[in-house]
Amino acid sequence: MSTQAVSDAALAAFADALGPDAVLSGDVSSYADPFAPGDAASYAPSAVVLPSNVEDVRAALAVANRFRVPLWTVSTGRNFAYGGAEPRVNGSVVLDLRRMKRIIEIDQTLGHALVEPGVTYYDLHRALGTPRRFWLDPPAAGWGSVIGNTLERGYGTTPYGDHAAQQCGMEVVLANGDIVRTGMGAMSASRDWQVFKSGFGPSYDGMFMQSNFGVVTKLGVWLMPAPEGYMICRYAFAREDDLERVVDTLRPLRMDGTIQSNAVIESAVRWAAGVSTRKDWYDGPGAMPDEAIDAMARKIGIGRWNLRFCLYGPLSLVKARRDIVHARFADIAGATLFEMPYRDASVEPEGGGDRAQVGIPNMEAFNLLNWRGGSGAHVDFSPICAPLGREAATQARMVRERAAQSGFDYYGGFTMGERAMHHIFAAIFDRDDPQQSRAAGTLIETLIREAGAAGYGQYRTHLAFMDLAAAQYDFNDRALMRLSETIKHALDPNGVLSPGKQGIWPAKRTSGGGAP
16 A cells, blocks of 8 residues: 555546545645644645545545545544544545534434534534533533544543443444444334444444444434533642542542542643643743642642542432532542532533533633643543552653653643543643654653553554554454454455554555654
8 A cells, every 4th residue: 555645546536426626635734733743744644535425435435445545534633632634644535524514313302412423512512402401521622523532432521421332323334335334223214223222233333433444424422411400529639649549539439429420630730731821830941840830739729639520410419429529538638629509500610611511512621732832732641540549649650750751741630430540641842842742752652662561551542653552452462453453354455444543454554654
């Protein structure tokens, strides 16, 4: 498979099949990764195809197979910090699905929606109307695709925060153009596609998440019934070594459902980056020293660790849950509880950063880009962590120390579900500074290797590190990857669909892309 620019003949065939307005060539720099930890040109596409419907997707696949053109599929291409819209193979054609933006159905009785890839969280939120009978669960940045985030197993902060778990039913176009509907959708006359995941026989939905086995063109999502009301709560913990007790106190409260939502534990730097800039507190070389972080935390009124969560339901139930939580955390010296008043579900929070906890998309997460000044960018390190205090403390210490050696502050935190935590660290850098950009990439690569050696795997990573992250899953001589390759070769023998995604390569190609 060539990494050269797509041929004129292939471009002409795409234009004939989809129409000339559906093909972009020449300057496609808007599809470059804006947060590339190195040289974004290493993964530059040569053209873009924008289908408007399923038949256009099938037509694009037919052309790609005929000319052996690699297609890199994106829903809207806004997966920043993980590669954006850029492909793994230089010279690929981006298959951009943003024009497919129909909200096909919203069921206001059973609480589900059926959407196409171009539908954003903002789109779906608006379509739910007011008053909202159902809420969606937005990720940190609400401008992205519902399908795209779900397929990447994104996370939010309401009780429906595990987006992959709230998915029900897919329509998928395979590399040969065949259209498959999963679950109950496999029945032409199905009345239950978005209410029962399994259907009859094997279930394949998970196979199309974080993979390159097909193009998902429709996806069902479950929506959260609007509660009677809610209370947003926050704790501040004064000491760095409080993390272990915070996690061990929080875990049973999440497991037994006392706290219904995903709970977010944030470092002082992560909180401060949402409301200030680094130079407000420290303008020296290297990572912020502890005394500067402590002074910053005191001034802002936060802790070295900060916990956010939301309680939902009738006032009496919310207060009962709040009292249980407060009694548990009272044993941690210096823990300070901040709670907003109980509000009716129709009333929006005052703070923008809390809007996601009541199902309202926002863009507050991008405030972090101002932290170091210049043209802000970040690349993320995203290992999974058991919800055990000692594990969280070990990971946080490992990342903080390695980041400091490279001159980066620990912008990190944990999102706790019922059985696992996502540990997200962002290496924030000025993308106009080549030295900072390279250092960020080197740091993430080092962290992936060291975490893998310690038994911690990534749940998601930037495209530059997909091969490396996949290599850490090495049981039985990479048996899991050999299974993925077997499926890939069977479904996509020409290797045209997103080669290299998650480290899964076609039979005729075992590596690709330029490393930053």
